[in-house]
Amino acid sequence: MADAALRLTALAEEFLGEKLPVRIRAWDGSEFGPPGAPVLVIRNRRALRRLLWKPGELGLARAWVAGELDVDGDLYEALDLLAALIWDRGTVDGEAVHPVRDPKVRAFAKGLLRLAGPWIPPTPPPEEVRRRTGSLHTRRRDKEAISHHYDVGNDFYELVLGPSMVYSCAYWEDGGTLEDAQRDKLDLVCRKLALKEGDRLLDVGCGWGSMAIHAAREYGARVTGVTLSTEQAAYANKRIADAGLADRIEIRVQDYRDVRDGPYDAISSIGMAEHVGAVRFREYADDIYALLRPGGRLLNHQIARRPERDESAYHVDDFIDAYVFPDGELAPVGRTMTILEEAGFEARDVESIREHYALTLRGWVANLEKHWNRAVRTTSAGRARVWRLYMAASALSFEHNKIGVNQILAVRPAAGGASRMPLRARDWTASATARPPATA
Structure with a gap:
């Protein structure tokens, strides 16, 4: 032939x-x-x-x-x-x-x-998630799913994400670098939450500690970060110790459903809610609400899909479910806001940053391609190929408006329904360089 x-x-x-x-x-x-x-x-x-x-x-x-x-x-x-x-x-x-x-x-x-050629079923590559058992989004199954995605080696993530070690959509200005854009995103979240000296912040799905470090160092917050990834927690704790912030930050390997030491002044959930799933999202909203003090703010940063004509026909992407985010689910932004408000929150601001994620993903792909041989040695050729395809295809999905990403700022109302927000609350629209100096 x-x-x-x-x-x-x-x-x-x-x-x-x-x-x-x-x-x-x-x-x-x-x-x-x-x-x-x-x-x-x-x-x-x-x-x-x-x-x-x-x-x-x-x-x-x-x-x-x-x-x-x-x-x-x-x-x-x-x-x-x-x-x-x-x-x-x-x-x-x-x-x-x-x-x-x-x-x-x-x-x-x-x-x-x-x-x-021969009609023999090929064995799936070893990077594929094997058959899962049990109900969706139990603590055990969620921990296994998070481990598959995040416990592939901190060295690999360093190559892909760069020095910021932030694994969520950055916030870009023309001419800025990926690291600049990630710093600006963290600062945007802090400003939306109105963090100040001594505030208690809960960072749900804290990753490698970047949000916690920024909030403690730049705003004087006292931060608790929770993650299900043991590798992330170990890496975050080392960074925190090196930064001299161990007295202000605690990182736990803990399910958000098991956090019991509220109330917190503010909660950040950045790129975590995609793992929660439709069957658990109201429980997630209720738990987060219970952990906030009256007048406290939630910043929910979450990827969203477009609504289906028939929502019962929604199907999780086969490739992403098998190789990238096992059991991950996307919801339309309207559904997310509805559930947050059903739990008692008042939605105060929604910002779509869809185009920013396309730029972020292209930056990660460029990092991976630049360090390809090291990435393969650090993990495996198959895993590196998973990430290259996933990130490149996702960048196109954001560019073509197939999926989006939104920051929802919500408040737990105080007595009498008071939001305790200023009449003109969008001070966070000022550039990061224009904000007052940190008091920490």
Whole structure:
């Protein structure tokens, strides 16, 4: 066989009903497609078997993670072109297409079968989450999910995230660096929470301690941070000790549901609520509400998806569930606000920072690509490939408004419904350099 690329292109174009916008380079050395286009590299026929055994996103993801599928050229351009052909073709007038009943799908599958080689189910790459048991979002299962995502090595995260060690959407100004933007995001959160000397701050999902350190050092807050990741906690505690802030910050390996030492003056939840899940989100809102003093503020920073026409049909992304965020769920921002208000909060401000996350993800991808060999040595080639694909595809999703990210500032009302907020509360819109000097 020396014409696999041509045969695959013909199969794909017959199935799609249009020209394939990428070149294909096959395992037999053949290459075919439009000159100058990104090249989809199929290094092994096993990639086709993965697609046949697991049609759709999961089969493609397994081939990518295993190194059997790659892109030669601009990854973002290739994903953009392929998304329009693959991921965006699953519905007609809003209704799902049933692939087994589609004769084009059956013909495409038969053609792949002739090229795929032995009809043996390939073993999933070791980076894939194995079968999970038990109810969603129990303490045990949540801890396992967090460990899969975060306990892959602090050295790996240092390479990807850079010196800030902040793993959430940054807040950009033109010409700024990733580190500048992450510092500005942390400061934005502190200003929205109106932190001042001596305030008690609970940082839910505290990561590697960056928010806690910023709030204690720049605003004089006394901070408790909780995480389910033992590696994160160890790293955060070392940073805190090195910064001389151990008297102001406590980091715990603890589930937020087990925090009992309120009330707190303020709570930050930055990129954590995506792990909570729909079945637990009201419980999360109730617990956070109970931990705040009357007049205390919550800053909930959370990725949001677009509402479905039929919410019961919502399906968690197969690739992300299997390789990135096991059991993670996204909710529309309106649903998040409704549940927070059902729990007793008053929503005071919502800021969409969707475009900022696209810039952040592109910065992380650039870091990973720059340090690729070290990243592979630190974790595994498969894990590094998971992260490169996940972050690049996510950047495009934010750019194309498929998903968003929002900061919701909410208040636990005081007696008589008082918010204890100034009439003109948006002082945080001033730049970080314009705020008063820290009193700590």
